[in-house]
Amino acid sequence: MSGTKLYEGKAKILFTTDDPNILLSQYKDDATAFNALKKGTIANKGEMNCAIASHIFQYLEANGIATHFISQVSPNEMQVAAVKILAIEVVVRNIAAGSICKRLGLEKGQTLNEPLVEFFYKNDDLGDPLITEDHIAMLELATPDQVSQLRKLALDINHHLQAFFEQCNLTLVDFKVEIGANYQGKLLLADEISPDTCRLWDKNIADPSDRIMDKDRFRQDLGKIAEAYQEVTKRVLAVKIPIHP
Numbered sequence: 132m133s134g135t136k137l138y139e140g141k142a143k144i145l146f147t148t149d150d151p152n153i154l155l156s157q158y159k160d161d162a163t164a165f166n167a168l169k170k171g172t173i174a175n176k177g178e179m180n181c182a183i184a185s186h187i188f189q190y191l192e193a194n195g196i197a198t199h200f201i202s203q204v205s206p207n208e209m210q211v212a213a214v215k216i217l218a219i220e221v222v223v224r225n226i227a228a229g230s231i232c233k234r235l236g237l238e239k240g241q242t243l244n245e246p247l248v249e250f251f252y253k254n255d256d257l258g259d260p261l262i263t264e265d266h267i268a269m270l271e272l273a274t275p276d277q278v279s280q281l282r283k284l285a286l287d288i289n290h291h292l293q294a295f296f297e298q299c300n301l302t303l304v305d306f307k308v309e310i311g312a313n314y315q316g317k318l319l320l321a322d323e324i325s326p327d328t329c330r331l332w333d334k335n336i337a338d339p340s341d342r343i344m345d346k347d348r349f350r351q352d353l354g355k356i357a358e359a360y361q362e363v364t365k366r367v368l369a370v371k372i373p374i375h376p
């Protein structure tokens with residue numbers, strides 16, 4: 132049957148379509164943090180994140196990155212290629228922030244010598260723990276070949292996203308991506324790229340709290356959350372998508 136709810140997550144609902152290889156991804160206003168211990172809503176987040184993600188997926192596609200994006204079909208809905216999501220969350224960090232500061236004793240805001248790729252086990256019951264390539268092999272989450280593809284894809288995405296957010300006057304501190312295999316086994320960037328999944332700091336603002344333009348405002352109760360998302364939406368949508376990469 133077409134148009135039935137396939138999965139409801141914390142930020143999006145996936146629906147089937149007439150085509151088994153195409154899903155509808157509907158973005159919600161709900162916001163969660165700390166493995167859903169903290170819950171709330173951000174006014175119009177669904178529409179803002181859908182618009183941001185659509186624009187960024189198109190930018191990345193124009194730069195040669197294969198994504199699940201097909202088209203935006205309403206303010207908070209996009210058609211995407213159905214993929215089998217790998218149970219690995221891939222994080223790329225350019226500047227130390229969040230969990231790595233606690234884990235390795237790094238100072239928040241410290242620029243890393245080169246982008247760092249980390250793998251986390253996508254498993255809410257376990258709190259998405261950090262895993263190594265050996266864990267990935269042991270748990271059979273991906274083949275060694277897929278792991279090297281993931282690493283390369285993540286670094287390529289980082290390269291293009293850094294250039295993208297530079298045009299928005301935002302520093303890309305870090306981000307998380309989910310990657311899945313389509314019906315042909317080809318790995319595609321899936322899920323979403325938005326202020327829910329990226330740390331973005333306003334380059335014009337020096338104050339370490341005031342410059343935060345992402346979900347850390349919600350995590351840390353910094354206020355002006357929807358305002359920050361609105362500002363990111365405005366800047367993101369102003370970036371031109373190259374026709375010839």
Ligand SMILES: Nc1ncnc2c1ncn2[C@@H]1O[C@H](COP(=O)(O)OP(=O)(O)OP(=O)(O)O)[C@@H](O)[C@H]1O
Pocket residue numbers: 138139140141142143144145154199211212213214215216255309311321322323
């Ligand atoms: N193209 C796709 N095909 C199939 N599943 C997808 C695709 N893109 C994203 N997903 C999955 O759809 C769900 C999106 O919902 P959401 O972001 O709300 O999930 P979540 O609450 O973060 O939970 P979790 O990721 O732990 O399932 C995620 O499980 C994500 O992995």
Ligand SMILES: [Mg+2]
Pocket residue numbers: 140141142322
């Ligand atoms: Mg999610």
